[in-house]
Amino acid sequence: MPQRVSIFVTCIVDQLFPNAGMAMATVLERLGFSIDFPEAQTCCGQPAFNSGYRDEARTVASHTLKVLEGADYVVVPSGSCTSMMSHHYEELFAPGDARHHAAERLSPKIYEFSRFLTEVAQVEDVGARLETVATYHDSCHALRELKIKEAPRRLLANVKGLDLREMDAAEECCGFGGTFSVKFPGVSGGMARTKIDSILRTGASTVISIDSSCLMQLQGAISRAGLPIRTMHLAEVLASR
Amino acid sequence: MSTTFDRKIDATLSDPRLQNAIYKATGRLMSHRKIAVDSDVLPEFEELRTQANAVKRHTIENLDWYLEQFERNVLAHGGHVHWARTGTDVADVILGLAKSRNASLIVKSKSMTTEEIDLNERLEHHGLESVETDLGEYIIQLKHERPYHIVAPALHLTRYDVANVFEKKLGVENETEIENQTMIARRVLRDKFLRADIGISGANFLIADSGAVALVENEGNARLTTSAPKVHIAVAGIEKLIPRAQDLATFLKLLGRSGTGQPLTVYTSFLSGPRREDEVDGPEEFHVILLDSGRTKLLADPDKRQSLYCIRCGACLNHCPVYRKIGGHSFPWVYSGPIGAIITPQFHGVESEPGLPFASSLCGACAEVCPVKIDIPKILLELRADVKASEKRHAVNEAERAVFRTFAYVASRPKLWQRATKLAARLGPRGQGYLKKVPGFMNVGPVRAWLSQRDLPAPAEKSFREMWKERGR
Numbered sequence A: 001m002p003q004r005v006s007i008f009v010t011c012i013v014d015q016l017f018p019n020a021g022m023a024m025a026t027v028l029e030r031l032g033f034s035i036d037f038p039e040a041q042t043c044c045g046q047p048a049f050n051s052g053y054r055d056e057a058r059t060v061a062s063h064t065l066k067v068l069e070g071a072d073y074v075v076v077p078s079g080s081c082t083s084m085m086s087h088h089y090e091e092l093f094a095p096g097d098a099r100h101h102a103a104e105r106l107s108p109k110i111y112e113f114s115r116f117l118t119e120v121a122q123v124e125d126v127g128a129r130l131e132t133v134a135t136y137h138d139s140c141h142a143l144r145e146l147k148i149k150e151a152p153r154r155l156l157a158n159v160k161g162l163d164l165r166e167m168d169a170a171e172e173c174c175g176f177g178g179t180f181s182v183k184f185p186g187v188s189g190g191m192a193r194t195k196i197d198s199i200l201r202t203g204a205s206t207v208i209s210i211d212s213s214c215l216m217q218l219q220g221a222i223s224r225a226g227l228p229i230r231t232m233h234l235a236e237v238l239a240s241r
Numbered sequence B: 001m002s003t004t005f006d007r008k009i010d011a012t013l014s015d016p017r018l019q020n021a022i023y024k025a026t027g028r029l030m031s032h033r034k035i036a037v038d039s040d041v042l043p044e045f046e047e048l049r050t051q052a053n054a055v056k057r058h059t060i061e062n063l064d065w066y067l068e069q070f071e072r073n074v075l076a077h078g079g080h081v082h083w084a085r086t087g088t089d090v091a092d093v094i095l096g097l098a099k100s101r102n103a104s105l106i107v108k109s110k111s112m113t114t115e116e117i118d119l120n121e122r123l124e125h126h127g128l129e130s131v132e133t134d135l136g137e138y139i140i141q142l143k144h145e146r147p148y149h150i151v152a153p154a155l156h157l158t159r160y161d162v163a164n165v166f167e168k169k170l171g172v173e174n175e176t177e178i179e180n181q182t183m184i185a186r187r188v189l190r191d192k193f194l195r196a197d198i199g200i201s202g203a204n205f206l207i208a209d210s211g212a213v214a215l216v217e218n219e220g221n222a223r224l225t226t227s228a229p230k231v232h233i234a235v236a237g238i239e240k241l242i243p244r245a246q247d248l249a250t251f252l253k254l255l256g257r258s259g260t261g262q263p264l265t266v267y268t269s270f271l272s273g274p275r276r277e278d279e280v281d282g283p284e285e286f287h288v289i290l291l292d293s294g295r296t297k298l299l300a301d302p303d304k305r306q307s308l309y310c311i312r313c314g315a316c317l318n319h320c321p322v323y324r325k326i327g328g329h330s331f332p333w334v335y336s337g338p339i340g341a342i343i344t345p346q347f348h349g350v351e352s353e354p355g356l357p358f359a360s361s362l363c364g365a366c367a368e369v370c371p372v373k374i375d376i377p378k379i380l381l382e383l384r385a386d387v388k389a390s391e392k393r394h395a396v397n398e399a400e401r402a403v404f405r406t407f408a409y410v411a412s413r414p415k416l417w418q419r420a421t422k423l424a425a426r427l428g429p430r431g432q433g434y435l436k437k438v439p440g441f442m443n444v445g446p447v448r449a450w451l452s453q454r455d456l457p458a459p460a461e462k463s464f465r466e467m468w469k470e471r472g473r
């Protein structure tokens, strides 16, 4: 009997990068998991939380807590949204609040996609093949809040045909930062360009990340610069054959 | 959002020479640190950070006790302690001492605390000459600027800039060799040291159980400042306390490594009391001025008071991708970078620069390197909430608040959310990859800001939800 996993695809994947979500589902199904997509899911509430709107973040968090209540595992194609739900939901509600306990119960069930593969499914080789020279971008929340560094690299190391090259600034922020990207566009854009310089030094033609928001920032700046580099979500790489 | 803040940011971003200078200098400090804290060199580094955090937490939570112990021990060693509520109080103490001792020339070693209260300006206003003796500080004093960085005050200046400053202000040849520049400054400063009546220093640490002031430096000028003149005055914020002399070992191992990648700074001075009978050098008088200036206000907040653990190593600045773009002078106060972004609103009120806590991508690089483990991103998030609470009270930024209220309303009603996102996707040009521009009616506010730097992804032809439905289960 395959295990059931719920997926929380995040608002940005739902609207802008659905292929990343589909790819994640494909990889999980190939590994024998049955997928549940809770229809009532919306957004994790991070935009409001990071912008200082705590009440509004609480409203959205309360909803998401309800939506994900019965899940055994929740797999998320984003380090940032995972961290919001597994780390910050608890902070939003006072310890006496029922939702604080709901957040505590949910937290250990939420997994960022690459961590789910390596820690729960315990696979490092998903049988993927992709002919490309690639580099991996560490998204900040995955790296520093969730301490995800090796899992995506190990998964990528097993993709046939993929030549993975470390960039010198792998751990440097892409400059997205949610509303920061439009509140301080010049700074944010400058950070993206600095990151792209590092990407270019690897000679990679594909940039891979586990967060679509970073990829949107990087691809946006790459496209503006007219560079022959594409961005791919880890799930899309792992679903390739 | 304050326009001054934005203007200074834009000015820095559009200056390629400055961009290069900041990026190179901070990059160097980053790579030096990396080598110095490597687990091969210092396996106990992470433990030291945990320990330093615990010591600071304990001290800050028992600050009144340690302050009294410190005062008792300074007095026991023949020194004096002055309590200052404000920068004006500090200046008054120094002016009083200068007057009764007929002093006119003061030499200073580097101190962010005295920068914080504009001490030089205050003293000069009363006819005293106050000369910075740290090379970087001296250069920016000549330029009438504020420090660009809490550890490297002249980080933004190249040797060519320095040559111009010296030529203009000291009337010397345009000298571009760093060694020769140092010699020029040394000559001027040596004379000042010989004639100075008072030496003012800051304090890296105040040590409660010994009534001592610890100072770290690389140039030896702090040694001279604190020993050549008859009177030494140390000005320090009350948060600089650590309980015991033995704690110093922990902090010294962290401070130099985190800031500049030095296992230890070149000089470390441990100063307690004036010169004793059997000693050959040292001042005749030893004064410590303990400054509050808003620090007790920070103590009141159990979450944010960890901001007072800071040992001013500068690592968070060097590793901050935002500091590396916008530099030190864009920040509204003398404290720049991540530490500046969290303490400025706490000292001066969130209204003083409401944009400041938002000038961060929350990447967390600062907290990752902070030797005393201050959770800077968490404090930024709390300050953002404080800004929004204040805006609400003052009915400012109503439009943005309406947007987020609507967002929360819709995002907690799945049917409405689905209809709204579908509608939004229909409005825009769907399935067209990355756009260079959008229809005029969409080119507003955040979209325009985004497009000023990057192309914008168009909504997908079909949302995940739609694709999932079509696929069936």
Ligand code: SF4
Residues within 6 Å of the ligand: B258, B309, B310, B311, B312, B313, B314, B315, B316, B317, B339, B366, B369, B370, B371, B372, B373, B374
């Ligand atoms: S906040 Fe931490 S990293 Fe930044 S200057 Fe202070 S001690 Fe150093």
